[in-house]
Amino acid sequence: MNGRLANRIKTERERAELTQAALxxxxxxxxxxINTVENGVFTPSATLAIKLAHALxxxxxxxxxxEE
Amino acid sequence: xxxxxEVAERKARLxxxxxxxxxxxxxxxVIVVRNNPGNDFTQGLWFGLLLGCAINLLPFKRxxxxxxxxxxxxxxxxxxxxxxxxxxIGFWAAVIAALVLSLAARLNPQIGGEEVxxxxxxxxxxxxxxxxxxxxxxAAR
Numbered sequence: 066m067n068g069r070l071a072n073r074i075k076t077e078r079e080r081a082e083l084t085q086a087a088l089x090x091x092x093x094x095x096x097x098x099i100n101t102v103e104n105g106v107f108t109p110s111a112t113l114a115i116k117l118a119h120a121l122x123x124x125x126x127x128x129x130x131x132e133e
Numbered sequence: 134x135x136x137x138x139e140v141a142e143r144k145a146r147l148x149x150x151x152x153x154x155x156x157x158x159x160x161x162x163v164i165v166v167r168n169n170p171g172n173d174f175t176q177g178l179w180f181g182l183l184l185g186c187a188i189n190l191l192p193f194k195r196x197x198x199x200x201x202x203x204x205x206x207x208x209x210x211x212x213x214x215x216x217x218x219x220x221x222i223g224f225w226a227a228v229i230a231a232l233v234l235s236l237a238a239r240l241n242p243q244i245g246g247e248e249v250x251x252x253x254x255x256x257x258x259x260x261x262x263x264x265x266x267x268x269x270x271x272a273a274r
Contacts, residue, residue, distance in 0.1 A: 089138045089206075096142050097272035098211030106272070107211055 071132040074103045077121045092116040141206035145269055148207070152266040155186050156259045163255045167248065179251065186258045190220065190265065215268040223261025230256035 078088050085103070089096045094113065101107035102117070109117065118125045135143075159182045166175045192208040195201075230253045238244040 086136070086138045086142070090136055093205070094209040095145065095206045095211060096138055097145065097269070098209050100274070101211055101272045107214055110210055113210060 068131040068133045069105065070108050070129055071105065072102065072129045074099070074117060074121070074128065077123060077128065078103075081121055088117070088120060091120040137202045137206060141203050142273065144203065145207055145212070146273060149266040149269040149273075152186075152189070152262045155182070155189070156262040156266070159183060159186060159255060159259055159262075163251060166251065179255075183254060183258055186262055190216065190223075190258070190261055192216070211272060212269070215265055215272065219261045219265035219268060222264040223257045226260030227253050227257030 074088075078085070083091075085099045086096045089099045092099075092113065093116070098107065098109075098113075102109050102113070114125050114129055118128045121128060159179070162175065162179045162182055166172070166179045169175055192213075195204045195208040198204055231249070234244065234249045234252060238249070
């Protein structure tokens with residue numbers, strides 16, 4: 066399957082008035098992992114994707130989608 | 134008071150800078166070793182450094198203290214991905230070094246097994262360390 070995993074973490078994080086470090090604290094990863102996921106450098110595991118979606122009050126499909 | 138995320142961030146940066154320093158030191162020592170063959174002190178120094186570098190590429194602290202929050206953050210899934218990628222880079226660097234040295238040995242039959250072993254392991258470990266440090270520093274930007 067082709068396509069890149071895109072996300073709207075930065076927009077939603079800023080909407081929730083959270084810093085990268087605060088979101089990292091909520092989901093139990095380092096700030097650099099949040100940074101790389103946000104920038105599309107690192108594709109998160111399903112577990113982390115679900116944790117991020119829950120922390121931002123969204124479903125996984127609302128936070129992540131596949132960009133062709 | 135600093136949070137676990139902030140402490141982990143600072144330690145991860147120090148670890149990456151430490152890796153760069155260790156990689157440079159190992160390269161310098163291997164040059165000294167090659168210029169002073171038969172010197173047991175420099176051989177031992179090289180071996181000790183390389184062993185230290187190889188152990189540091191493993192998340193051994195996490196294995197020793199699995200319940201530490203900071204150590205868990207220092208070995209989260211982003212770091213594990215960086216470690217996996219850097220070890221792959223180290224493997225290919227070692228393969229390339231071995232190929233280059235096997236070709237060089239055809240031209241210069243004086244190249245010995247000890248020399249090849251030292252250069253191949255150094256190339257592999259140092260490349261992995263540099264790659265890990267660069268990936269970690271880039272991720273933290």
